[in-house]
Amino acid sequence: MSSHYDTIVIGAGPAGLTAGSCLAEFGLKVLILDEQNRIGGQIYRNVENASEENLQKMGEEYRRGLKLSERFRKSGAEYLGNASVWNVEPEGRVCYSKDGVSERITANYIILATGAMERPIPIPGWTLPGVMGAGAVNGLSKDADLCPSGTVVLAGSGPLLLLEAALLIEKKVKIAAILETTPKIPSPAVLTHVLKALLGTAFLWKGVKMILDIRKSGVPHYKGVTNLKALGETAVTGVEADCGSKKLNFSAEMLLLHFGVIPDSHIYRLLGCHMKWDQNQRYWYPSTDEWGRTNFEKIFGAGDGTGVSGALAAEFKGELAALEVTRCFGIIPEYERDRLAGPVLDALKKDSYPRPLVDAFFAPDPKRFTFDDATVLCRCENVTVGDVRNIVSQGVTDLNEVKAMKRCGMGPCQGRMCGPALGEIVAAELDTSIARAGLLTIRPPLKQIPLQEIAAMDIVSDGVDPANLFKNQSKKADH
Amino acid sequence: MFKHDPTTTSTVEIILDGQTIAVPGEMNVAAALLAIGKIISRISPTSEKPCSPHCLMGVCFECLMEIDGVRRQACMTPIRDGMVINRNLKDIQRGQS
Numbered sequence: 001m002s003s004h005y006d007t008i009v010i011g012a013g014p015a016g017l018t019a020g021s022c023l024a025e026f027g028l029k030v031l032i033l034d035e036q037n038r039i040g041g042q043i044y045r046n047v048e049n050a051s052e053e054n055l056q057k058m059g060e061e062y063r064r065g066l067k068l069s070e071r072f073r074k075s076g077a078e079y080l081g082n083a084s085v086w087n088v089e090p091e092g093r094v095c096y097s098k099d100g101v102s103e104r105i106t107a108n109y110i111i112l113a114t115g116a117m118e119r120p121i122p123i124p125g126w127t128l129p130g131v132m133g134a135g136a137v138n139g140l141s142k143d144a145d146l147c148p149s150g151t152v153v154l155a156g157s158g159p160l161l162l163l164e165a166a167l168l169i170e171k172k173v174k175i176a177a178i179l180e181t182t183p184k185i186p187s188p189a190v191l192t193h194v195l196k197a198l199l200g201t202a203f204l205w206k207g208v209k210m211i212l213d214i215r216k217s218g219v220p221h222y223k224g225v226t227n228l229k230a231l232g233e234t235a236v237t238g239v240e241a242d243c244g245s246k247k248l249n250f251s252a253e254m255l256l257l258h259f260g261v262i263p264d265s266h267i268y269r270l271l272g273c274h275m276k277w278d279q280n281q282r283y284w285y286p287s288t289d290e291w292g293r294t295n296f297e298k299i300f301g302a303g304d305g306t307g308v309s310g311a312l313a314a315e316f317k318g319e320l321a322a323l324e325v326t327r328c329f330g331i332i333p334e335y336e337r338d339r340l341a342g343p344v345l346d347a348l349k350k351d352s353y354p355r356p357l358v359d360a361f362f363a364p365d366p367k368r369f370t371f372d373d374a375t376v377l378c379r380c381e382n383v384t385v386g387d388v389r390n391i392v393s394q395g396v397t398d399l400n401e402v403k404a405m406k407r408c409g410m411g412p413c414q415g416r417m418c419g420p421a422l423g424e425i426v427a428a429e430l431d432t433s434i435a436r437a438g439l440l441t442i443r444p445p446l447k448q449i450p451l452q453e454i455a456a457m458d459i460v461s462d463g464v465d466p467a468n469l470f471k472n473q474s475k476k477a478d479h
Numbered sequence: 480m481f482k483h484d485p486t487t488t489s490t491v492e493i494i495l496d497g498q499t500i501a502v503p504g505e506m507n508v509a510a511a512l513l514a515i516g517k518i519i520s521r522i523s524p525t526s527e528k529p530c531s532p533h534c535l536m537g538v539c540f541e542c543l544m545e546i547d548g549v550r551r552q553a554c555m556t557p558i559r560d561g562m563v564i565n566r567n568l569k570d571i572q573r574g575q576s
Contacts, residue, residue, distance in 0.1 A: 027556035035537055037557050049505075051487065082557065100549065117538045127519050129531035136535035137491065139526060140481070144503070151483040234529055235518075253480060263536070310503060350560035379533075380540065411525070412540040417533075447537075 001080075001103075005031045007325055008094050008107040009077075009299035010085050010267065013041020014311045015303025016113030017068045018295055018318035019325075024077035026326045031105070032072075033096055037081040039072065040065050042117050042135065043141040045310045053141065057170065068315065086445035088112075090296040095444070095457075102453040109298050109325045112268065113318060116261040116304035119283070119364070120417045121156070122375050122385065125230030126257065132259035134164040141167070148173050148251030153239040155179040155228050158260035158362045161209065165211045169217045176250040178214065179225040179241050181259070182362055193357040202352055222248065227370055230255045232279075243397065246448040260362060262420060263305045269442040271299060277435045281308065282364045283420065284439060292317055300325065309355060316348040371425055378418040380411020385425060399426055399438050412448055415440040483514040491560040494556065501551075509542045509553035511536060520544060520553060521566055531567070540568060 012034035020032040032039075040047045044065025047055075055063050072079075074409070080098065087095035088110060095104045118133045125131065129383045140146040149176045154165050165178050173288060179191055212223060222243045230236040239255050241248045262283035269275065273294045274287040285307040292300040302321040303314035320341055327337040373386030383406050399422055402408055407423060409415030413424070419440050425439040491504040492569040494515070509520065509532045519529045520542040532542040535554045541556060543554040545565040553564075 035555055082555070083556070103511050117536065118534065120539075127526065127528065127530065129529050131533065132531070133534050133536075139535050140510055140513065144506035144514060145487045146481040146510060146514055147483075148567075150480055150481065177519065235531075266574065375527070379523075379530075382523065411537065412543060416538045416540075447552075448550070 001061040002029070002031075002104075003105050005078075005105065005107045006329065007028050007031075007111060008033060008105065009111045009113055011041060011113035011115055011303070011305070012036070012079065012081075013040040013113060013115045013116070013303060013314065014042060014065075014068060015305075015314040015318035015321075016041065016111070016230055017072045018315045019107070019111045019113060019302055019322040020077040020079075020318075021068075021072045021075035022319050022322035023325060024075035026322075026331050028326065028329065028331070030075075031078040031107075031464060032077055032079045033085055033094065034079065034081045035084050039079060039081075040067055043125075044068065045139050047142075048143065051145075054118055054145070057167065058142065064311070074217075076130075082449045084449075085267070085445050086449055088299075090271055090299060092298045095159060096451045097453055100453065101451075102449060102457050103460065104457060105297075109300065109323065109328065111292070111300045111302055111318075111321050112305060113301075113303045114264045114267055114305040116308050117313075119259040119262045119420060120259075121259045122258070122370065122371065122377050122418070122421050123228045123230065123257070124372060124375050125232065125236070125255075127376050127379050128230050128232045128236045129234070130236030130253055131230050131234070131257060134161055134256040135261075137256055138164050139170045141171075146173050146414065148181075148254055148256075151176050151178050151251060152248050152254045152452060153179065154256045154258070155181070155225070155239065155241070156258040156260075156368075157182040157364070159358060160257055160261065161213060162207075162210055163259040165219070166213045168187045169214065169219060169324060175217075175219045176239075176252050177220040177222065177248070178240070179228065179243075179248070180221070181225050181228070181368060182223060183365070184223040184369075190263070193296045193360050204357075206384070207358075226368065246344055256334060260364060261304065261308050263296065263302070263307060264418065265305065265415070266442050266446055268294065268305070270444060273298065273299065273301075275439060277433075278307070280363050281359060282366065282434070283308070290320070292321035293324065300327070309352065312351045313348055314353070314355070314404045316344050319344045325360045365426060366428070369421075369424060371421065377421055377425070378406075378408040378411065378415075380413050381407040381409075382418070383408040383418070388422065388425055389429055397424060397426075397437075399440050402426060403440060409440045414442065414446070480516065480518050481513050481546065491501065491558060491562075492521055493560070493564055500508065504558055504560070506558060507535075507554050508551075508556045508558050508562070508564065512557040513519060513555075519566065519568060522568060563575045570574050 006028040009032045047065035083096045083098040225241045229240040268286040300321045304319040371385045488503045533539040
């Protein structure tokens with residue numbers, strides 16, 4: 001382990017692996033820091049150890065992870081798993097914790113490839129044991145060969161919900177119902193994207209096959225579902241919802257929720273990167289140039305963390321960021337970077353054809369979010385939607401003020417689970433835009449670490465004293 | 480709640496809430512406990528109600544457990560032979576009352 005690298009990549013999914021491999025192939029000294037202990041990120045979780053059966057079930061898309069891992073293993077990039085990054089500074093310093101020891105290392109450039117997370121949407125009863133993300137169950141199957149054994153209800157919206165439903169059907173899991181919150185009749189906005197999407201037919205075919213498989217299985221499948229509710233006292237026992245005028249009620253031991261994915265933006269916000277609001281997909285993403293550079297010269301972003309566009313696009317974005325970093329080092333001239341980037345940009349463009357259709361089809365509609373006053377919004381601190389509305393009605397206008405007064409977003413997850421919905425609720429209450437309502441301020445440590453770890457750190461004096469590890473960097477940035 | 484094919488992984492012994500117990504290895508702590516039907520991860524200190532892992536990718540912090548003396552995210556910690564894990568569920572009665 002060295003304390004300085006040419007480039008540190010954070011995250012080992014498609015973007016991180018590709019960026020790391022590409023840089024190492026140019027002879028740069030690269031370290032990939034990964035919070036998991038095995039490469040692959042979420043999409044290619046555990047792909048290197050996957051059984052042939054799992055590879056087959058998860059399909060060609062999953063198998064592609066093997067290609068990335070092969071390239072990465074040959075490239076000479078270093079990998080450090082189980083390393084939780086808890087601070088990143090724009091000057092190129094990274095603090096991480098591994099096995100109870102925290103280290104601070106430096107790099108000339110940092111590529112953030114933190115990926116995406118499932119969009120947390122609070123519904124009544126979502127804190128009950130047995131309510132899980134659909135992606136969580138997908139990960140358990142890749143990681144640990146675990147498969148739900150009781151009756152399951154899948155609810156929410158987005159292609160991954162249907163994908164997981166199709167996988168569980170294939171595994172003969174008992175599914176009581178699939179409850180899609182996506183409206184039955186696509187909005188006119190969807191239709192304008194159909195032509196372009198036809199250019200990416202392979203992708204569409206996959207979707208059509210998936211939907212046919214679900215239909216063939218005979219699993220009750222409802223669309224335009226509202227008022228989702230998990231029932232139970234100490235664990236999930238059932239699920240309730242409305243479909244038009246119809247009241248739905250199912251017995252179930254598990255409720256798998258999925259409302260699409262959003263960029264995991266905590267590191268960017270900690271750094272003070274300029275954030276933008278995507279009005280259609282309703283998420284915040286960091287502002288980057290075509291190569292992934294943020295407003296900080298040394299900080300790049302790649303993959304779904306910079307805006308959700310899928311695993312293939314993440315690879316391409318990882319490659320582009322790596323090419324630009326290589327140019328910055330003077331290893332390749334600009335024209336060489338552009339020559340190498342040409343085919344990547346073409347592939348990225350081709351890959352993007354079906355996306356506007358999928359995005360429009362599953363676009364989250366804020367009018368369909370029914371946040372009841374009694375619903376727990378902040379799971380960590382047990383703050384309800386009503387608590388937040390109440391404080392807003394008393395004149396609070398900023399998310400951070402809500403946090404300070406109600407502790408919403410102040411628990412161990414640091415607003416990861418409540419932040420997105422908190423923004424929606426405060427903006428709706430104030431009848432203002434999400435951009436106006438703002439974002440929760442993120443401070444180090446990004447993940448909790450025992451204080452003794454920090455006390456034991458060997459911090460070389462290079463103009464930044466240890467106390468400044470916890471300064472609020474975002475206030476320094478001009479935005 | 481979950482079924483696990485025991486032929487796919489080895490087994491390790493851990494001490495869970497004071498009792499020695501065998502769980503599948505080669506996976507994270509949260510998955511290993513789910514595999515043996517232990518779905519409750521902790522008692523929420525604020526609502527005093529039981530929690531189970533929710534995201535299994537390091538986001539939600541619902542699987543926080545005392546692992547070898549330190550409160551960690553079980554889904555981000557690989558299971559190891561001899562691990563001492565405390566979920567501190569004794570408060571569960573109070574939570575339900």
